[in-house]
Amino acid sequence: MTDISADRPYEAQFGDYFALLKPRVMSLVVFTALVGLLVAPVDLHPFVGFCAILFIAVGGGASGALNMWWDADIDAVMRRTRRRPVPSGRVAGDEALAIGIALSGFAVVMLGLATNWLAAGLLAFTIFFYAVVYSMWLKRSTPQNIVIGGAAGAFPPMIGWAAATGSIGIESVLMFALIFLWTPPHFWALALFMRSDYDDAGVPMLTVTHGRRTTRRHILAYTAVLAVFALGLATTSVAGPVYLAVAVAMNLWFLKGAWTIFRRDEDMAEADNFAVERAFFRFSLLYLFLHFGALLGDAALRAAGIV
Amino acid sequence: MAIRTEHALHRSRRSRNVGVGLVLVGFIAIIFGLTVVKVESLGETDSFDQIRGGVLLPGEEDPLK
Known part of the structure; x- marks a missing residue:
């Protein structure tokens, strides 16, 4: 980022990076993880609970950024996804990849430190499952892609539960x-x-x-x-x-x-x-x-x- | 050519810089809060140079009594 010429076409704004995290998907992740955490028969300190949900949300967002990096070619074709930050050219693919990887590591480590390593391990597996198994591997090769992708979205309440109880x-x-x-x-x-x-x-x-x-x-x-x-x-x-x-x-x-x-x-x-x-x-x-x-x-x- | 303190680039990146700044401040607050909660949840702790809670040998009188 050393180019400071005045005719740069577009400077990515903070909101563009935030859009990489798929905020709408994140809201579902937050809600289901919160329920998993609150219904667990263990009283977690409210602040630790808040941090756990935040890190689960960041981890989910990171997998969204990795998905946008990998799927930019598909997203550019589909009407529903054409205006996402990478296919529309607001954010470079490399940046999406870097943000995805950095936030993944950050979220997993912080969740482990704040709660326990079972929850952190489940979060790491979820990110891996969504970004690698679903996005890179199965989405383009099998009509059961939706079934497999659903597993990634299903983990948050389990992570919330594990954050509170330390078990499955x-x-x-x-x-x-x-x-x-x-x-x-x-x-x-x-x-x-x-x-x-x-x-x-x-x-x-x-x-x-x-x-x-x-x-x-x-x-x-x-x-x-x-x-x-x-x-x-x-x-x-x-x-x-x-x-x-x-x-x-x-x-x-x-x-x-x-x-x-x-x-x-x-x-x-x-x-x-x-x-x-x-x-x-x-x-x-x-x-x-x-x-x-x-x-x-x-x-x-x-x-x-x-x- | 004079060096101006504010380039157009600074203006166009302002939202990013403010956003990243706020995220960092929030992160510090979270680490601080987590530290307070974790330390408080430890309960009372002993350290070796305090008499209270120190081990009395059999037959010794408790100096605090």
């Missing part, structure tokens, strides 16, 4: 399963109505490789398995009446949506411009938010001594 429990495994199994129906619904994007980028989405009929079947199958695990979590110690009520209602609703998607064909979908698929996608966001919110609600009831 059935509760944290089921919270992992909830996000892991939720991801495929969520993204495949998106792929059904954002169709040309992934085709243009050459990413082997299930809709492209196995057809849209198969994708609709897969959405239904994953939603059915998801419902089993979501209700399974209701039997553990972290869940209570709030979670049970939310899980029953949400899963019935979600299954109904998946069934409707399964019954539709392309003509019907195009006739109403994918109204059902769009509604299912929007509802899926609420689905995840309310499940984890309900766990928080039950933790609050326990803390107040009501249940």
Whole structure:
């Protein structure tokens, strides 16, 4: 950065670097990690808890920066991602790589120092899994890419739980399963109505490789398995009446949506411009938010001594 | 050509510099806070040159009593 000529086209601003960390994905990471940490049966000092969530968020953001460095060519083609900092030329690819690596190391070491090394190890594995296994390896080579990528997004509540307890429990495994199994129906619904994007980028989405009929079947199958695990979590110690009520209602609703998607064909979908698929996608966001919110609600009831 | 203290580059990079500065200040605050919490969670500690909590040999009288 020694070039100080006045005709430099664009100077990257702080917000451009922040955008590398995928703030919207980060908000989901923060929320689920916070729930994992708060429902754990161990009282962590609030400041240590705050730092743990911060470092998990930074680690998640770092993996986002690594993903943007690696996927800049795909992002440049897809309408949804074209304005990200690297494909739009605001931040150089090398800078994204450097920030990703530096923040990854920083987040893992700081989480280990603040809480314990199991949590730090899980965070390191999550970053590796998302940046290397998903982004570099499987995203472009298998139509199951979404399933595998979902695992990376499913780790945060497990890391939050590990930060508080120093261990892995059935509760944290089921919270992992909830996000892991939720991801495929969520993204495949998106792929059904954002169709040309992934085709243009050459990413082997299930809709492209196995057809849209198969994708609709897969959405239904994953939603059915998801419902089993979501209700399974209701039997553990972290869940209570709030979670049970939310899980029953949400899963019935979600299954109904998946069934409707399964019954539709392309003509019907195009006739109403994918109204059902769009509604299912929007509802899926609420689905995840309310499940984890309900766990928080039950933790609050326990803390107040009501249940 | 006079050397000006503020170049256009400084202006265009201001948001970056302020941002990085704030991040560093925040980092210092976090390290400080974590240190306070960790040290407090240790509870009371003994050091060898204090009489209180020192080991009495059998038959010895406690000088503090």
